[in-house]
Amino acid sequence: MKTNDQSEFIIGRHPVVSALRGKQEINKVFLQNGIKKDEKSVEEIIKLAKQKHLVISTVPKQKLDLLSDNQNHQGVVLSISPYKYATIDELFENSAKQDVPPFFLILDNIEDPHNLGSIIRTADAAGVTGVIIPKHRAVGLTSTVAKTSAGAIERIPVARVTNLVNTVNDLKQQGVWVFGTDVKGADYRRWDAKGPVAVIIGNEGKGISPLLKKNVDEMLTIPMVGQLQSLNASVAASLLMYQAYNSRNPL
Numbered sequence: 413m414k415t416n417d418q419s420e421f422i423i424g425r426h427p428v429v430s431a432l433r434g435k436q437e438i439n440k441v442f443l444q445n446g447i448k449k450d451e452k453s454v455e456e457i458i459k460l461a462k463q464k465h466l467v468i469s470t471v472p473k474q475k476l477d478l479l480s481d482n483q484n485h486q487g488v489v490l491s492i493s494p495y496k497y498a499t500i501d502e503l504f505e506n507s508a509k510q511d512v513p514p515f516f517l518i519l520d521n522i523e524d525p526h527n528l529g530s531i532i533r534t535a536d537a538a539g540v541t542g543v544i545i546p547k548h549r550a551v552g553l554t555s556t557v558a559k560t561s562a563g564a565i566e567r568i569p570v571a572r573v574t575n576l577v578n579t580v581n582d583l584k585q586q587g588v589w590v591f592g593t594d595v596k597g598a599d600y601r602r603w604d605a606k607g608p609v610a611v612i613i614g615n616e617g618k619g620i621s622p623l624l625k626k627n628v629d630e631m632l633t634i635p636m637v638g639q640l641q642s643l644n645a646s647v648a649a650s651l652l653m654y655q656a657y658n659s660r661n662p663l
């Protein structure tokens with residue numbers, strides 16, 4: 413196994429098949445361009461990857477040489493997460509353990525690992541009981557995220573889900589009030605977050621996806637009087653989390 417700042421890598425066909433059959437948290441499968449997909453071991457890798465809904469990325473040999481540090485990768489490398497993700501049930505259990513109503517933070521495709529790390533750091537400080545991120549197109553829990561979180565990543569459970577819209581609807585079924593955030597909505601200073609709540613922060617460029625917005629209970633806005641259109645995602649997340657903190661912990 414090789415590690416770098418972002419991930420750990422499993423190299424070669426046999427180790428990759430074993431990892432795909434196991435319970436390891438996998439980020440992505442890398443296959444070499446032009447690899448014979450009808451070879452038995454490659455066929456097996458593709459089948460297992462599809463069963464797990466993993467992203468399969470076809471890349472030039474040079475990329476695999478780099479990822480594997482020129483080891484004999486046989487055209488196959490797996491990137492695995494150095495951190496263990498929680499399940500949504502575990503986020504609820506974490507809230508119950510702390511004897512507080514669930515306070516979840518949902519991140520709709522945060523791409524910058526520094527933003528994610530700093531959001532997790534504030535989440536820990538503000539009493540968030542679980543963070544939810546999507547499996548695809550977003551940064552996962554990398555070493556950069558861990559460093560920027562200043563260790564908070566070890567204390568706050570993070571769940572990774574395939575479909576945020578389904579997750580939001582499941583949370584609502586379980587009695588959680590889900591709040592979206594953007595520049596149009598109710599003033600966040602009136603937000604009462606005493607009960608079971610989840611707040612969504614959107615992607616740095618695109619904000620919250622339109623479909624997700626349609627599924628929230630209410631949209632919240634942080635008023636802005638300057639010239640800029642929006643706040644940085646991590647700054648907005650901090651203000652919202654502390655509004656929730658204030659209403660959950662009155663003076």
Ligand SMILES: C[S@@+](CC[C@H](N)C(=O)[O-])C[C@H]1O[C@@H](n2cnc3c(N)ncnc32)[C@H](O)[C@@H]1O
Pocket residue numbers: 593594595612613614615616617618619620632633634635636641642643644645646648649
């Ligand atoms: C950089 S902003 C995204 C801007 C994006 N162009 C948009 O139109 O939503 C990233 C995220 O930060 C949060 N955010 C930024 N400014 C905000 C504000 N004034 N009120 C509420 N949320 C805000 C939202 O969650 C937003 O999706």
